[in-house]
Amino acid sequence: MTELTWPRARSRRRIARAILATYAFRLGAAWLLALPVVHTIAASGISRFPEGDKKLFESGGLYLLEVLQREQATLFAHLFSAAGLLLLFSFMGLGFDWLQLRALRSTPPSQPLSSDAAWVLPRLVLLGALTWLVRAVLLIVTLTLAMTVRSYFLTAADERIPDLIFLGLLALGLLAQVGISVLRDVVSASLADRDIGRSQAYLRGFGLLMRHPLSLVTRYASSGTATLAVLAICAAVVAQLDVARAGAWRTGLSVALHQTAVLLTILLRTYWLSGALRAAELARR
Amino acid sequence: MLATLLSAAVTSWGAPLAAERFSVGGPNAPTPVASYTLRARLDSNTHAITGEGTIRWVNASAASTDELYFHLYLNAFKHNQTVFNRSAFTRARSGRVSQHWGHIDIRRLTARELGGADLLPHLEQHSPGDPLDATDLRVALPSPVAPGSVLTLDIAWESVLPDIIERTGFSRDFHFAGQWFPKLARLEQDGTWSHFTFHPHAEFYADFGDYDVTLDVPEAMHLGATGHRVEETVSDGRRVVQQRASGVHDFAWTAWPAFEEQHARILETDIHLLYPPGHGRNAERTLDTLRFVLPLFNSRYGPYPYADLTVVHPPRHAGAAGGMEYPTLITTGGAWHASYWSRAVELVTVHELGHQWFYGLLATNEQRWPFLDEGLNSYAESVAAEALFGAASASDLLGFSLSSEALRRASMQLEPHAAPLALPASDFVSFAELAGVVYSRTALLFTTVANVYGAAEVDAALLRYAQRYRFRHPEPEDLLLVLTEVLGEPAVKDIRAAIHQGHGVNYVARDLRSALMAEPRGMLPAAEAGVAPASAGGRFESRVDVHRQGELQFPVDILLITASGEHVWKYWNGDGRVEMVSHVGASPVVSAVVDPKGSIVIEENLLDNAVRQHPPFPVNTLDRLVYAFQLLLGVLAP
Numbered sequence: 001m002t003e004l005t006w007p008r009a010r011s012r013r014r015i016a017r018a019i020l021a022t023y024a025f026r027l028g029a030a031w032l033l034a035l036p037v038v039h040t041i042a043a044s045g046i047s048r049f050p051e052g053d054k055k056l057f058e059s060g061g062l063y064l065l066e067v068l069q070r071e072q073a074t075l076f077a078h079l080f081s082a083a084g085l086l087l088l089f090s091f092m093g094l095g096f097d098w099l100q101l102r103a104l105r106s107t108p109p110s111q112p113l114s115s116d117a118a119w120v121l122p123r124l125v126l127l128g129a130l131t132w133l134v135r136a137v138l139l140i141v142t143l144t145l146a147m148t149v150r151s152y153f154l155t156a157a158d159e160r161i162p163d164l165i166f167l168g169l170l171a172l173g174l175l176a177q178v179g180i181s182v183l184r185d186v187v188s189a190s191l192a193d194r195d196i197g198r199s200q201a202y203l204r205g206f207g208l209l210m211r212h213p214l215s216l217v218t219r220y221a222s223s224g225t226a227t228l229a230v231l232a233i234c235a236a237v238v239a240q241l242d243v244a245r246a247g248a249w250r251t252g253l254s255v256a257l258h259q260t261a262v263l264l265t266i267l268l269r270t271y272w273l274s275g276a277l278r279a280a281e282l283a284r285r
Numbered sequence: 286m287l288a289t290l291l292s293a294a295v296t297s298w299g300a301p302l303a304a305e306r307f308s309v310g311g312p313n314a315p316t317p318v319a320s321y322t323l324r325a326r327l328d329s330n331t332h333a334i335t336g337e338g339t340i341r342w343v344n345a346s347a348a349s350t351d352e353l354y355f356h357l358y359l360n361a362f363k364h365n366q367t368v369f370n371r372s373a374f375t376r377a378r379s380g381r382v383s384q385h386w387g388h389i390d391i392r393r394l395t396a397r398e399l400g401g402a403d404l405l406p407h408l409e410q411h412s413p414g415d416p417l418d419a420t421d422l423r424v425a426l427p428s429p430v431a432p433g434s435v436l437t438l439d440i441a442w443e444s445v446l447p448d449i450i451e452r453t454g455f456s457r458d459f460h461f462a463g464q465w466f467p468k469l470a471r472l473e474q475d476g477t478w479s480h481f482t483f484h485p486h487a488e489f490y491a492d493f494g495d496y497d498v499t500l501d502v503p504e505a506m507h508l509g510a511t512g513h514r515v516e517e518t519v520s521d522g523r524r525v526v527q528q529r530a531s532g533v534h535d536f537a538w539t540a541w542p543a544f545e546e547q548h549a550r551i552l553e554t555d556i557h558l559l560y561p562p563g564h565g566r567n568a569e570r571t572l573d574t575l576r577f578v579l580p581l582f583n584s585r586y587g588p589y590p591y592a593d594l595t596v597v598h599p600p601r602h603a604g605a606a607g608g609m610e611y612p613t614l615i616t617t618g619g620a621w622h623a624s625y626w627s628r629a630v631e632l633v634t635v636h637e638l639g640h641q642w643f644y645g646l647l648a649t650n651e652q653r654w655p656f657l658d659e660g661l662n663s664y665a666e667s668v669a670a671e672a673l674f675g676a677a678s679a680s681d682l683l684g685f686s687l688s689s690e691a692l693r694r695a696s697m698q699l700e701p702h703a704a705p706l707a708l709p710a711s712d713f714v715s716f717a718e719l720a721g722v723v724y725s726r727t728a729l730l731f732t733t734v735a736n737v738y739g740a741a742e743v744d745a746a747l748l749r750y751a752q753r754y755r756f757r758h759p760e761p762e763d764l765l766l767v768l769t770e771v772l773g774e775p776a777v778k779d780i781r782a783a784i785h786q787g788h789g790v791n792y793v794a795r796d797l798r799s800a801l802m803a804e805p806r807g808m809l810p811a812a813e814a815g816v817a818p819a820s821a822g823g824r825f826e827s828r829v830d831v832h833r834q835g836e837l838q839f840p841v842d843i844l845l846i847t848a849s850g851e852h853v854w855k856y857w858n859g860d861g862r863v864e865m866v867s868h869v870g871a872s873p874v875v876s877a878v879v880d881p882k883g884s885i886v887i888e889e890n891l892l893d894n895a896v897r898q899h900p901p902f903p904v905n906t907l908d909r910l911v912y913a914f915q916l917l918l919g920v921l922a923p
Contacts, residue, residue: 160563
């Protein structure tokens with residue numbers, strides 16, 4: 001593989017629909033997750049102030065802490081139950097990732113959507129579960145290793161030494177997690193191809209990552225870095241916007257900025273997925 | 286050649302001994318009551334300190350006494366059955382028990398003015414009903430000491446430092462020696478001794494005096510101590526340092542080979558900063574904070590009177606020594622990577638520096654009335670932090686900020702029942718309760734009083750209190766006397782009730798109603814009689830009930846907002862159980878809020894202060910939560 005380029009032959013409209021479907025799913029799922037918490041906040045009494053819930057965002061956090069402290073039992077209960085839903089929605093999100101991959105294919109799909117979905121989704125769920133398992137094991141190994149190695153250096157007079165060693169090992173673990181993400185997405189792209197079996201798709205993904213680690217990781221990392229930049233810029237702009245100050249337009253603009261940021265992160269992921277798909281397609285030829 | 290080298294090793298630390306900024310015998314000068322001339326040697330392998338010296342004590346009371354009391358605080362760490370260690374539920378901040386026991390034993394005790402009488406046989410433990418605790422010792426004197434008489438005690442002792450679980454001890458080769466020598470309790474003016482068993486919630490109390498202390502430590506040690514360095518010599522692998530401090534009531538020191546040092550001068554004070562390797566950035570932050578806060582506290586509570594201030598940032602493994610105050614020496618804390626947005630380094634510096642006034646110069650009984658030092662100092666810290674950082678005084682990250690006030694309210698509400706502020710430290714059921722009441726509630730009370738009666742008035746009162754009782758031992762009534770002089774009785778009535786009875790307050794807005802006023806009807810007087818009611822003219826009568834729960838009676842503002850956006854301000858002096866607030870106007874009142882400026886921060890519940898006819902949906906909250914969950918769904922994708 002010499003280059004990873006955006007596939008030319010595809011329907012832009014189909015891609016746009018897939019992106020919008022992903023966005024709509026995330027919005028709807030997040031809305032469902034947030035609503036019980038929002039109702040608790042509304043019932044706390046903060047909405048009865050003339051400023052409404054803008055008071056929660058006042059500098060100093062006086063009312064925010066007041067609400068969190070007084071409603072902590074209810075909020076914890078909501079967040080606990082939200083964790084189960086979050087798990088469910090995370091797996092449902094796999095279907096929307098696949099929709100994007102399907103839309104990004106350079107050749108039009110030969111099977112109807114429902115048939116394709118019935119074939120690929122169980123495989124993607126299995127891949128997702130496997131990914132989580134490997135991620136969890138890697139996280140435990142990384143933390144155990146980092147803490148153990150750090151403990152050998154705790155007697156150093158300079159406190160930075162054990163901490164920097166710890167951070168260095170965490171960074172290595174993070175790099176491995178990035179590798180898993182890349183592998184997952186490349187395998188996902190391969191799984192979408194109905195001509196090959198599950199094990200072949202996994203092997204193809206491994207093979208691709210082994211042959212082109214730099215180009216794949218670079219593309220993934222560039223998409224990830226851009227995502228982080230979008231989030232940081234959004235946070236900084238919304239902080240400057242200061243919704244606690246008077247003016248409904250501040251709230252409107254904050255909503256617009258947040259949703260734009262979410263849309264951009266989805267677009268950046270689509271950019272990466274197109275690369276993963278292109279790599280899988282080139283490997284097939 | 287060797288002799289030359291040894292003599293050349295004599296160095297001095299900082300400037301020559303500067304005259305303290307008070308003249309002995311002058312007005313407000315500290316009267317030396319308990320002065321110590323000590324010489325001590327540290328064995329860094331056994332963590333033992335062997336010492337000897339003299340204590341010159343003056344009976345400054347109005348009565349003769351035939352006994353002395355010593356605090357042997359280190360005996361709190363002697364075994365796990367001391368008052369300090371015995372209960373898992375009352376152990377102090379760290380909650381830990383030493384693995385390496387510490388103790389202090391007096392080896393020699395004679396009294397020169399009593400014919401060189403050997404007092405050692407007369408030592409007896411005096412923790413009432415507690416034979417296992419040896420932190421409070423009584424010494425019977427063979428003959429009484431008359432008022433104004435001097436008693437010179439020759440003393441020798443050995444201390445063994447525990448591993449640091451709180452304030453004092455060792456960790457690896459780091460040593461922090463606090464409460465390391467036999468310390469005389471304080472004889473009050475009426476001839477009673479203020480002495481107490483060392484309780485895990487309690488701190489200390491002693492008389493002012495002059496300290497001349499010579500410390501002998503391994504040569505590799507960097508040393509920081511109370512007072513001014515007079516002389517430092519190095520020979521035979523030992524470093525011998527002489528420190529002097531006048532007008533102080535305690536002496537602490539630290540020794541560690543790995544300390545790095547910075548020295549600076551702020552106004553007329555030499556700052557000596559000792560910190561672990563890698564903490565250079567924290568050292569700069571600490572110095573920057575001191576440059577701002579030392580002049581601020583000088584102006585607010587009277588000038589810092591000593592020539593030196595030593596600031597010790599303990600290493601992480603000895604973190605329990607951090608966040609503590611001694612005369613002219615404070616300990617701070619914080620990780621080497623402490624973020625700027627957290628303000629932790631700055632806040633601990635501000636707090637401990639504040640103790641140079643509220644503990645150091647105003648030497649209150651910390652066991653009996655901890656609110657006088659920790660509470661007033663927490664208020665001083667809040668004021669300084671706000672001056673330094675504004676509303677985001679505790680943290681600030683990308684628009685999400687916390688103030689000291691918000692954190693204090695959170696701490697106060699962890700212990701929702703209102704205990705009197707003036708409880709002794711040992712009467713609190715846990716350190717969390719003490720923190721909530723003594724630190725947080727006191728600070729919030731004074732913030733409330735400043736908001737309601739004027740910050741300038743409270744500033745003036747605290748300055749007067751700090752000046753009048755400088756180098757003295759004020760009690761709660763002394764504080765209340767000054768507050769009454771400046772703020773007047775109505776304000777002090779509430780402060781007194783909070784201090785002594787634990788009274789609180791909560792304002793609640795309820796039942797907002799509006800109705801179109803009816804046109805006058807029925808058998809009304811004739812119009813020409815001049816008493817006929819005016820036409821309602823399509824106006825609305827609105828009413829909201831404002832309830833005051835609790836005993837404190839702070840006056841409050843009440844804001845009414847009409848449907849047309851008009852803001853109507855009402856005032857209630859807080860008298861009575863409930864105030865029915867009415868408004869008649871062309872537009873109905875749709876929203877009402879008690880204390881809209883948030884002045885009464887000591888209130889039990891801020892969220893019941895407002896009432897509104899049609900509360901809006903919390904869109905801002907929904908926006909943030911939906912955004913957070915959207916991102917989370919992206920991150921958690923399997």
